[in-house]
Amino acid sequence: KVTWPTRAEIIRLTISVLVISAVVGLFLGGIDFVLTKTIGVVLSR
Numbered sequence: 898k899v900t901w902p903t904r905a906e907i908i909r910l911t912i913s914v915l916v917i918s919a920v921v922g923l924f925l926g927g928i929d930f931v932l933t934k935t936i937g938v939v940l941s942r
Contacts, residue, residue, distance in 0.1 A: 902910070
C-alpha cells in the first residue's frame with residue numbers, strides 16, 4: 898500500500914531541499930572562488 902505524503906510534509910521537504918541546495922551551492926561557489934584566486938596568484942608569479 899502506498900502512503901502519500903501530506904501537504905505539510907511536501908512543503909517541509911521542499912523547503913528543506915531548497916535550503917540544502919542553496920547552502921551546497923554557496924559552499925561550492927566559495928571553494929571555486931578561493932581556488933580560482935589562489936591558482937591565479939600562483940601562476941602570475
